Amino acid sequence: MSIQYHIYIANIEEREDIVDFFNHEWKRAQTLNDQDLFDYYYVDRDKLNFVVAKRDGEIAGACGFVRNDSKDIGLSNLLVRKGEDPVLVFRILNFLEEEGFSLYCVNITKEVMGIYRFYGYEVGKLKHYYKLFDRKEYKVATIGKKEMHHSDTNWYSVIRFSTEHIFREKVKDNIFNYQRPKKSCEYVIKRYYRFPYPLYTYQVWGIEREKDYISTIFVTREQCVGGQKILRMVDIIGSEEEMEGIGRFFENLGRDNGYEYIDCLCYGIKDEILKKLGFVCCEDDINIIPDRLDPLEKCNAEINFFNGNMPDFRAFRADGDNDRPNIWSDK
Numbered sequence: 490m491s492i493q494y495h496i497y498i499a500n501i502e503e504r505e506d507i508v509d510f511f512n513h514e515w516k517r518a519q520t521l522n523d524q525d526l527f528d529y530y531y532v533d534r535d536k537l538n539f540v541v542a543k544r545d546g547e548i549a550g551a552c553g554f555v556r557n558d559s560k561d562i563g564l565s566n567l568l569v570r571k572g573e574d575p576v577l578v579f580r581i582l583n584f585l586e587e588e589g590f591s592l593y594c595v596n597i598t599k600e601v602m603g604i605y606r607f608y609g610y611e612v613g614k615l616k617h618y619y620k621l622f623d624r625k626e627y628k629v630a631t632i633g634k635k636e637m638h639h640s641d642t643n644w645y646s647v648i649r650f651s652t653e654h655i656f657r658e659k660v661k662d663n664i665f666n667y668q669r670p671k672k673s674c675e676y677v678i679k680r681y682y683r684f685p686y687p688l689y690t691y692q693v694w695g696i697e698r699e700k701d702y703i704s705t706i707f708v709t710r711e712q713c714v715g716g717q718k719i720l721r722m723v724d725i726i727g728s729e730e731e732m733e734g735i736g737r738f739f740e741n742l743g744r745d746n747g748y749e750y751i752d753c754l755c756y757g758i759k760d761e762i763l764k765k766l767g768f769v770c771c772e773d774d775i776n777i778i779p780d781r782l783d784p785l786e787k788c789n790a791e792i793n794f795f796n797g798n799m800p801d802f803r804a805f806r807a808d809g810d811n812d813r814p815n816i817w818s819d820k
Contacts, residue, residue, distance in 0.1 A: 520565065542577055612795045618768040
């Protein structure tokens with residue numbers, strides 16, 4: 490006889506119980522114990538973006554999720570209590586699918602990749618690309634082979650949307666139809682204009698293929714590490730083909746701002762597009778381009794994902810609950 494669980498979307502009043510469950514059964518995760526981040530990711534009016542599984546009135550398992558479009562969600566913090574029925578993980582996934590959600594998760598551990606593969610999901614890892622600029626000394630990257638590739642293409646204009654008002658005015662909804670998980674104007678505004686940590690300031694750019702027609706959005710974030718600056722391209726939305734035509738933009742951006750490099754962690758973007766812009770894949774050489782910068786960890790990234798069978802799937806550094814501070818304190 491199988492164990493009976495009550496599985497449902499949590500109410501706002503269950504917030505402390507969920508946090509206590511994770512703190513006791515796992516660790517004090519930042520997204521759960523930092524009040525600003527919890528509110529940002531998980532509070533949805535009188536509900537929480539959390540599925541809870543209870544047995545005998547106590548939490549036996551829980552899973553947070555971050556909304557992209559209304560039905561595409563990134564899983565965050567899936568945990569089942571020790572000693573519970575191992576199939577509870579699958580029952581939680583089943584519940585979400587029966588609720589009509591399409592699932593993915595960026596930054597899963599190697600140990601759980603087999604679980605999602607067994608469930609029938611696609612699993613893989615993001616590719617890490619970087620574009621190196623000429624510096625006398627590299628403090629963030631470790632460069633064993635200094636190799637720079639230039640691109641001078643200048644086919645399209647690049648516009649910065651400095652405010653969410655300008656973004657709303659310039660960008661049409663059809664730009665969000667190219668890929669899954671599906672994003673939206675509201676998603677971009679919440680994710681990049683209203684992120685709760687001021688030190689994580691994003692720049693939202695648009696490629697103007699024709700006058701007043703934005704075909705592509707990409708998002709960057711500058712970061713200073715030990716007095717050196719780097720730039721992270723954390724999201725690309727829309728038609729990626731036009732990226733090939735803005736090589737000079739990236740050359741000027743790197744030179745004018747004194748960046749060591751520009752990097753991009755992604756999956757689903759054609760390899761040749763980024764290479765034509767002068768980006769190199771970390772898998773192809775001996776250089777170290779760190780992913781964790783606060784604090785700095787001198788190693789190449791390995792960020793795994795699962796895709797719950799969404800077509801045209803793309804994943805980026807800022808998807809789900811990623812690209813956020815790793816240093817925090819209780820409030």
